Amino acid sequence: MNKFEQLGLNESLLRAINDLGFENPSEVQEKAIPLLLEKDTDIVALAQTGTGKTAAFGFPLIQKINPENRETQALILSPTRELCLQITNEIKLYSKYIKGVNTVAVYGGASITEQAREIKRGAQIIVATPGRMQDMINRGLVNISKIDFCILDEADEMLNMGFYDDIVNILSTSPDDKSTWLFSATMPQEVARIAKEFMRKPLEITVGHKNSGSSTVSHEFYLVNARDRYEALKRLADANPDIFSVIFCRTKRDTQAVAEKLIEDGYNAAALHGDLSQAQRDGVMKSFRGRQIQMLVATDVAARGIDVDNVTHVINYQLPDEIETYNHRSGRTGRAGKLGTSIVIITKSELRKISAIERIIKQKFEEKTIPSGIEICEIQLFHLANKIKDVEVDHEIDSYLPAIYEVMKDLTKEELIKKMVSVEFNRFINYYKKNRDLSAQKAGSERRESFASNDGGSGNGAVRYFVNIGSRDNFDWMSLKDFLRDTLGLGRDDVFKVDVKEGFSFFNTDAEHSEVVLETLNSMHLEGRRLNVEISKNDGRDNNNRRDHNGRSGGGFKRAGGDRSTDRNARSERRGESFGGGRSGARTQSPAGRAPRRSSDSTGSRKPRRS
Template sequence: METKTDFTQLGLSEETLRTIAAKGFETPTPIQKLSIPVLIHEQCDIIAQAQTGTGKTAAFGLPIIEKLSTNANQNVKALILVPTRELALQVTDEIISFRGKRDINVITLYGGQSISEQQRRLRRGADVVVGTPGRILDLLKRNDLILDDLEWGVLDEADEMLNMGFIEDIEAILSHTPEQKRMLLFSATMPDRIVKLASKFMKSPKKLTVGSQTRTTDLADQIYFEVRKADKFDALTRIIDIEPEFYGLVFCRTRVDVDELSSRLLERGYSSEGLHGDISQAQREKTLKKFRNKFINILVATDVAARGIDISDLSHVINYSLPQDPDSYIHRIGRTGRAGKEGTAITFITPDEYRKFLFFQKTIKSNIRKEVLPNAQDIIEMKKLRIKEELQSIVESEGYMDYLGMAEGLLEVNSPEVALASLLRMAFKNQLEESSYAEVRSFKVDNKGTTRLFIALGKKDGMNPRKISSFIRDKVRVSDNKIDDIGVYDEFSFVSVPFADADAILKAFSSKTQGGKPLVTKAKSRS
């Protein structure tokens, strides 16, 4: 098959080809196509620039497994340094899965784990060590880790290790390694400090660059909202509420921000937890397990804490705080485009961040479009629709049988409408009242003289903001700039238009229906 031919051309052995076929690998990623032949057939060091989530572990892991010597000593032959415990565990699992039936011992070393147990594992012998710089350096100083026979040194996510302050530790670690080894450096960006590190410890490295910035953003629908700082929380909850199955990562700048936001979300009744550098490893692993299993659907994190999290089916990545630089923006939103699944990347922009955001747009060269937040009426309409769907599901499954007697008792003293309305009030309290939603103001708001229209077509009907605008203009002569605040959701859409144009639109669509209901109706004007 073509897939196997692709991997065969990279110079991998039959045993490795069988292993990766069993793993379900189909086609090599760009970084694998570039790196594997060089590492198999040449003897040079390499500097590979590639984004997170591009298959870098296989790019260096497969050649190391192929080329690792099988001499009898127990000293470490390959050292892979990574910035976080989570990534260390992931890389270890991948390397183990690559070895097939080969007798290669792989161990993980990181802080937060018993050092005495790690010492015992090292005494039993290890061919490949994957670890974080702090613990590796600690074990080197204790003479528990011997790197005299090292054949391969790998720096994975080198730029992130720089951001976390590990560069001095890395230099100290590399000073314990022999000169005759192959050095592999993988990094999404190449800051000057990383370049200097490479020039000091690498021998005429070959530079491999793959994946332009657009690679990590082309599967993300990128949106930004202009909101005031005080309105960010309410803006976030509106986005969560309007989405039928929100499953997202929310980025904050600091640990304090993460703690505050995750606490506010919990208080508001959302299933959320936070992740930052001060959280223990045990708690981190527990939180990530809950998030992967979707026991929680909102994970609030700092950039550093989120590194190494590899979850492929996120619906949203939200920049609650603007990242520090364009590269960080790309790292964040690239998480929505993994495994070929399109996601939505949302950024909140406050007035004082607008100039910086314009710089991001220019640098990234990607289409980030401005949208208007769903208003209270939009949220309420969505919630009402979900209530109807859930009630219908209960009716169809006959899940109401145990409550028939109680229902009959209520109907003896109340009309059906009053009984049902009272139950809805009890179940949803004030969730369906506009007064429960705080006003979220944009930078420049002028909503006077407009009418909000409800359109019974949404994403499931193939609609997007451009198509909604065309849909209206096909029936009514109204200019594009008068159709504003377009919100397109799964089942329906909203637009705001001037009063005079609203009357013309309603008249033009008066005979049109969708599912037996009017296709276009008047909603409450935004106040």
């Protein structure tokens, strides 16, 4: 039985829900829908981005709309045109079996006269950005004096973007006896002020703790020198071969510059900011949803419309000016119950902001060090081995196999595997062995309490292990650490430096625990699969004292390809700026000094480019 049937929704909505494949309502849907259906009330719902708020207000709104009345009955305000369009599309999908319900999107960057014409034809529901809505009211192009419902979606973000006056004016134009539904991720003072001035004894729904972060997102920070910020970003991408991420910068200029440098260095990247035309923005988002783009560099404003599944990482290249905005950023990952990681790249002068964010999200950060070149090589090596093991064979190759067998006939199985893997590994080891490590000195005693939980251990005689379970087995570093600690019967700080990748992970213990780790875990099965634990050659410790003064810094595994036409359209005029203290290696290094370029197909598999 579909659990939505228990919430009081009518048959037409349940048919649409079945078409969409929804089975179990999220917590905010389970709390809000029956309440909004039962009575006309004002409501404040606090829930993180990605928890299903659109359906939470969309389903009861559609059920309460009178499709035979062509006048505007509901206004939904949202912060950006992307989110405006997204909500409009979802409302249309929800109401597709209810004849006569018409929803119109109203936003800047499109013809205001055409939008007014659509409303005049009859629009029971208007979804609008505050600026364009105020403009239409001022011109007398829309009438909201008789609406029954006003929904403020992402209220905190609208106010953070400077729409307070517009929202106040719009609410003042609407009737006093309407129902106002306010949905927000956080409850800053301006949101509370709106609720106090324009709502009548609103009921409050809170999913999780007020203003807290999502429990499915783990939070990490990396302390680097200011000149190494961009190089650190590349290392983090290389250490996560299957990364599918949103990277946040504070300004449009920085967003464009970082994206251009990533593209120059061969990564599948693109910029998303307010200077792009609507066609360019649509092209970038289409490529990102199709995974032709793996690293989307965005401003906070532009990212408000991003609703893409399976984002693995959010990377704060720069922290936002308003600390509360961090919650919105991290909400891009860890959606629909899946695990995600929010990363912050910071310098020592920004450390105090980490503690401020922890107080807001009510979660602790883990301090990590930027992976060394050797560690990246090892990660990429195991990633390649897993890719080879899992690849689906196209039997078009069968006719070529006899000739291939002939070429390889003198090689043993072991020799063949070594040579095949060395094709990739040699490139990485040759590239990274000359590059210095990037991590700055650790944060110090004032931060020790917050990262000791995963970076404990004496560090003397530590042993690093490889284990063949990872995020695909629904582990993040916290849950894997708990699993290992409980399974091995070790103390709270005996398992440390836990790094989780898609199909495998690394962790450390002191050497005295090595025997019990290997014996216990290698005799275990997890969901029918035998665990494989080996000692890694890389101990996972800092290598800050090791420097190669002759080698250039930076570089990494190059990801070329993606939607290049989109990337070119997204570029503005090149700027001669440097992120990380120098021009990109793509411009200054000789071919021998660059990491191997790669092209990526739509499935994410990589193949060498012909030289």
